[in-house]
Amino acid sequence: MSFDPKNKADKAKLYPVLKALTDLDPRKTPELIMDDAVGYPVARGQDYVRNMRRGEIAATYAALIHQWLLEHHFDLAHRLAPAIFPETAEQRWQAIINERAIPDRFRLVLVPLTMGIVERESQLKPVDTTIRLGERFCFELESETEGHAIAFQAVRGQWHNIPLGSSGEVSALIQSGQNRLPKRSDGKLDPLSENYDEGMHEFVLITAPTDGIPTSIQSLNTWTSDNPNTLHRIAVQFVK
Structure with a gap:
């Protein structure tokens, strides 16, 4: 202490x-x-x-x-x-995000209860600043390159990894252009939801040309200085 x-x-x-x-x-x-x-x-x-x-x-x-x-x-x-x-590892990580995160290529989109293999643009609505507890959502990323991505969620200063792979793997492949994550192996979206914690949540997506992005905050603090990568961030308020 x-x-x-x-x-x-x-x-x-x-x-x-x-x-x-x-x-x-x-x-x-x-x-x-x-x-x-x-x-x-x-x-x-x-x-x-x-x-x-x-x-x-x-x-x-x-x-x-x-x-x-x-x-x-x-x-x-x-x-x-x-x-x-x-300075804790989490605070150092937050400082890195504040300095380097790109805000305009990453968003949350609401997912309706029924979705087919093909996601219609009219069915997926971008989240503005608030989302209700229990509503389904996924990540949408506009990427300039192919590569891999992992995701984190921060709640009250605590960071938690969000598996993006189709079988629960930490990372997922991304392509140049629009990406929606996470997806199942059949190509359908596998939506996320927050059911319990009200308040402000921060989501960060980390991309890199190759796999092997660290999944611990301590390791990420060092890794982000030595590897080509991109940080994307969005903050939303969860309400009842």
Whole structure:
């Protein structure tokens, strides 16, 4: 564990990050930033800022502040207090996606309950920004080259692989032009659905000329720097 909310030295490292946030918003003070992080105004005595500098605040407050900074101001916190805000493999992967993902060739399309071997354009409707839980969808990719693709889904910062192969393999072949995935071995679409988790979901498709794209985030962080590949991303909101 990189942060111990009961450790005075760890708690003291929170203050420079809170102070830096006040520099970005002169209307705020470290105490008001703390209130934002905790979720309500905290009752404070005299010299509370001095106590914050020394790490002399309740462990409960410290844990809430740390989690809030992690979720909302990680880049700043990592730069000022890397000991208690180390960069995880998932955060590094997210940074790579934010920097390199191509947004306009990858989309989700809704799939009706009955589909034939030939997918009619009129039956497949692109997802805009929201999709209902339980609705069937597939991926649509406009690729400039032939190759292979794997897919990931992110929910609340956790990344999960989505097998694309016709028999459950992780990767699938793609062709130049329009691709719809995943498909069964008979050529019919094999639609996906999200039945449980509401909220924002992020889907990433990774393509490469050859097979063997890593399926772990840790390995992908290195692999993306050394191999020709393309990242595609789309974010959608799942609602009831």
